[in-house]
Amino acid sequence: xxxxxxxxxxxxxxxxxxxxxxxxxxxxxxxxxxxxxxxxxxxxxxxxxxxxxxxxxxxxxxxxxxxxxxxxxxxxxxxxxxxxxxxxxxxxxxxxxxxxxxxxxxxxxxxxxxxxxxxxxxxxxxxxxxxxxxxxxxxxxxxxxxxxxxxxxxxxxxxxxxxxxxxxxxxxxxxxxxxxxxxxxxxxxxxxxxxxxxxxxxxxxxxxxxxxxxxxxxxxxxxxxxxxxxxxxxxxxxxxxxxxxxxxxxxxxxxxxxxxxxxx
Numbered sequence: 001x002x003x004x005x006x007x008x009x010x011x012x013x014x015x016x017x018x019x020x021x022x023x024x025x026x027x028x029x030x031x032x033x034x035x036x037x038x039x040x041x042x043x044x045x046x047x048x049x050x051x052x053x054x055x056x057x058x059x060x061x062x063x064x065x066x067x068x069x070x071x072x073x074x075x076x077x078x079x080x081x082x083x084x085x086x087x088x089x090x091x092x093x094x095x096x097x098x099x100x101x102x103x104x105x106x107x108x109x110x111x112x113x114x115x116x117x118x119x120x121x122x123x124x125x126x127x128x129x130x131x132x133x134x135x136x137x138x139x140x141x142x143x144x145x146x147x148x149x150x151x152x153x154x155x156x157x158x159x160x161x162x163x164x165x166x167x168x169x170x171x172x173x174x175x176x177x178x179x180x181x182x183x184x185x186x187x188x189x190x191x192x193x194x195x196x197x198x199x200x201x202x203x204x205x206x207x208x209x210x211x212x213x214x215x216x217x218x219x220x221x222x223x224x225x226x227x228x229x230x231x232x233x234x235x236x237x238x239x240x241x242x243x244x245x246x247x248x249x250x251x252x253x254x255x256x257x258x259x260x261x262x263x264x
Contacts, residue, residue, distance in 0.1 A: 035078075035079075036075065036078065036079065036082060036086075037063070037065070037067070039062075039063035039064070039065060040063075040086065043062075043063075043087075043187040043188075043189070044085070044086045044087065044187075045086055045087040045088070045089070045183075045186075045187055046072075046075050046083065046086050046087070046088045046089075047059060047062065047063070047067055047089060047090070048070070048071070048072055048075075048088065048089070048090040048157050048158050048167065049067040049068065049069050049070070049090075049157075050069070050090055050091065050092065050093075050154045050157045050158065051069050051102065051149050051150045051152070052093065052098045052101045052102050052105065052150055053090075053091040053092060053093045053098065053154070053173055054091055054093075054173060054176055054195075055067065055069075055091065057195050057196050057197060058091060058176075058180060058195070060196055061180065061193045061194060061195050061196060062180070062183065062184065062187070062189065062193065069149050069157070070157075071156060071157045071158075072088070072157065072158055072159075072166040072167070075088075076166075087168050087169070087183075087186055087187065088166065088167045088168045088169075089167055089168060089169040089170070089171065089183055090154075090157065090158045090167050090169075090170055090171070091170075091171045091172075091173055091176060091179070092154055092158075092170050092171065092172060092173065092224070092227060092228050092231050093154070093172075093173040094173070094174075094228065095153075095154065095217065095218075095221035095224040095225055095228070096209065096214060096217050096218070096221070098154070099129070099133065099151065099217055099221070100129050100208075100209070102150035102151055103123065103129040103132055104129070105150065106118065106119040106123055106150060107119055107123055110150075115150075118148060122141075122144055122145060122148075129209065129213075130208075130209050130210050130213050133209060133213035133214075133216055133217050134210065134212055134213045134216065136216050136217070136220065137216050142220070146220065153220075153221055153223055153224050154221075154224045154227065155223035155224055155227055158170065158227065159223065159227060163223045163226060163227065165227060165230060169182070169183065169186075170227065170228075170230055170231035171183070171231060172228065172231040176195065177192070177193075177195060180193045180195060181193055
């Protein structure tokens with residue numbers, strides 16, 4: 001939260017800007033360019049929205065607004081000091097499942113004219129995601145496809161050129177609710193977080209692809225697989241254990257009292 005002192009400085013700057021709109025225009029452009037979204041400023045956090053990882057749902061749940069697909073470099077270049085001190089997090093998805101989701105999403109029209117043009121120019125000739133993935137053995141096609149936002153490796157958004165994560169927390173999509181709740185506690189927001197389901201596409205399993213297609217995608221997204229191994233997995237707590245035992249007790253009709261005696 002902004003302190004009283006910060007608010008006073010902000011009011012002073014606005015008054016100064018109003019009085020000298022042209023003379024000191026460069027100063028105010030610089031001030032504006034170093035600021036983050038208000039929601040990021042208020043929570044002292046940065047959410048990196050990787051395409052096709054439920055980012056719209058996370059952004060709306062935590063910040064009440066959409067967050068564009070920007071890499072960590074965008075925020076670092078805007079203000080290195082804030083980037084270093086703010087809590088940074090992102091959601092990562094199984095690279096092959098994400099690839100399939102991006103294919104289905106773009107084949108269905110995507111979100112805008114650019115998506116439609118890309119799909120018409122590159123994806124139209126492929127009848128299935130397996131055919132498309134297998135065709136990516138061709139380096140020329142790779143050069144067309146891999147720079148596109150939805151197919152770009154997740155590492156591009158959250159890691160440096162050596163594959164080292166620049167985030168404080170990486171959340172696996174399959175543990176989204178748990179991970180987002182952990183972030184909310186960190187940011188002193190209400191828990192549990194209610195996640196809206198936005199911008200969904202049908203879920204495919206990586207096993208649906210041929211072995212050859214999976215092999216090609218595993219190589220193309222090797223850094224993503226390495227980063228995903230670093231992502232947060234829900235920890236086992238005492239409460240988890242108690243709930244598990246109570247579930248077992250109900251299943252075997254042992255009763256909560258028996259479980260309580262075992263825990264005593």
